[in-house]
Amino acid sequence: FARAIIGLVKATGGKVAWLGKDLLGMKPEEWREVRSDIQMIFQDPLASLNPRMTIGEIIAEPLRTYHPKMPRTEVRDRVKAMMMKVGLLPNLINRYPHEFSGGQCQRIGIA
Numbered sequence: 001f002a003r004a005i006i007g008l009v010k011a012t013g014g015k016v017a018w019l020g021k022d023l024l025g026m027k028p029e030e031w032r033e034v035r036s037d038i039q040m041i042f043q044d045p046l047a048s049l050n051p052r053m054t055i056g057e058i059i060a061e062p063l064r065t066y067h068p069k070m071p072r073t074e075v076r077d078r079v080k081a082m083m084m085k086v087g088l089l090p091n092l093i094n095r096y097p098h099e100f101s102g103g104q105c106q107r108i109g110i111a
Helices: 001-005 028-035 054-064 072-085 103-111
Strands: none
Touching: 054 072, 054 103
């Protein structure tokens, strides 16, 4: 069900409504706008994080995807702000996922 909501698998029937909008009936342009507001939280946070990327790169990935023209300095500032919002110190931005506890990895995924 969750995978159908975020579009990982195609729903074969039923209706998925979010804020009064039918997600399954949306056009691709509409879906792109909504998709940036929907996020999946995985049960095994470490498995969902790329071990070759720093947490700064991981957190910045959606920003670079949805805002490709955003300056690097602004991306970095936003990443640090998101880290603070989830209780991670910004000076940890260049560390790798294996250096964090499970709870911290969960917060990285949320950020």
